[in-house]
Amino acid sequence: xxxxxxxxxxxxxxxxxxxxxxxxxxxxxxxxxxxxxxxxxxxxxxxxxxxxxxxxxxxxxxxxxxxxxxxxxxxxxxxxxxxxxxxxxxxxxxxxxx
Amino acid sequence: xxxxxxxxxxxxxxxxxxxxxxxxxxxxxxxxxxxxxxxxxxxxxxxxxxxxxxxxxxxxxxxxxxxxxxxxxxxxxxxxxxxxxxxxxxxxxxxxxxxxxxxxxxxxxxxxxxxxxxxxxxxxxxxxxxxxxxxxxxxxxxxxxxxxxxxxxxxxxxxxxxxxxxxxxxxxxxxxxxxxxxxxxxxxxxxxxxxxxxxxxxxxxxxxxx
Ligand SMILES: [Zn+2]
Numbered sequence: 001x002x003x004x005x006x007x008x009x010x011x012x013x014x015x016x017x018x019x020x021x022x023x024x025x026x027x028x029x030x031x032x033x034x035x036x037x038x039x040x041x042x043x044x045x046x047x048x049x050x051x052x053x054x055x056x057x058x059x060x061x062x063x064x065x066x067x068x069x070x071x072x073x074x075x076x077x078x079x080x081x082x083x084x085x086x087x088x089x090x091x092x093x094x095x096x097x098x
Numbered sequence: 099x100x101x102x103x104x105x106x107x108x109x110x111x112x113x114x115x116x117x118x119x120x121x122x123x124x125x126x127x128x129x130x131x132x133x134x135x136x137x138x139x140x141x142x143x144x145x146x147x148x149x150x151x152x153x154x155x156x157x158x159x160x161x162x163x164x165x166x167x168x169x170x171x172x173x174x175x176x177x178x179x180x181x182x183x184x185x186x187x188x189x190x191x192x193x194x195x196x197x198x199x200x201x202x203x204x205x206x207x208x209x210x211x212x213x214x215x216x217x218x219x220x221x222x223x224x225x226x227x228x229x230x231x232x233x234x235x236x237x238x239x240x241x242x243x244x245x246x247x248x249x250x251x252x253x254x255x256x257x258x259x260x261x262x263x264x265x266x267x268x269x270x271x272x273x274x275x276x277x278x279x280x281x282x283x284x285x286x287x288x289x290x291x292x293x294x295x296x297x298x299x300x301x302x303x304x305x306x307x308x
Contacts (some may be wrong), residue, residue: 029204033279061205067222068286071235072254074222078138078147080131088148089126092155096122 024051024060036066105159122159129175130155136176139251140183142240148184176258176266180248187244188223196243201285205290238288242281249274250281 028051034040035048052059080088116253138147157178158165165174170265226232239247245267252263253274267274 023179048194070222
């Protein structure tokens, strides 16, 4: 598939490495959360994947963004102790009675 | 804001109060852990998190009659907690409320493209056994301006959909996604900039052992 869907940069070849922060890289970076959340139309996803294959820095960047999100998702959940749970309930009920 | 309600002055008063109390007890029992988790992700595991949980359930109790059940109970509680948190924050000091621009979040130097942390060939669970990494992650999230932090916590930590986050925060989905992207880029940048003492191979072996 040679047709590119990201507008405004029809003349930029996605198949050869580019200097980072090129306009194309910036367009890609803007869309990366939607990309990793799988919210983009298939055509655009494919185009981004093509760019990532050709642009090591964007590739590295998306990997680091994925890792960041994955760390957030798996970050351990703080747990309330049974004592605190009971104590807080008493405090709330006392405040309700006031 | 939910106005405080006085109990209805009718013959049904006693049974209404009783019903309310029962409803409160089951609401508390089923959701206190969820609300504490959310509160401590917003405020850290501190007294402030407990205060926020208490404030949330107190407001929920007062607002029971407004809850018509068309939203999920948890979404309703997240909404109450989020509002209470923003109110409480105004009285405390924390990361300042400001806008994050995409420009400032895009890396400009070579070192900033990857994370300086030992996560590459580890599962996130394994990586997070590294205390320094957990600390760096929490610090990075803590430095987020509040409205970005809330979106990130709700979406990427509490696991709400973008639509649900919009309901909780009174934003459209587009605004949620835009804030989320900036929040993630911010945390990513903080993690890539800081590096960690623990990213050396010897430290790394600690988290791998066993
Ligand atoms: Zn690129």
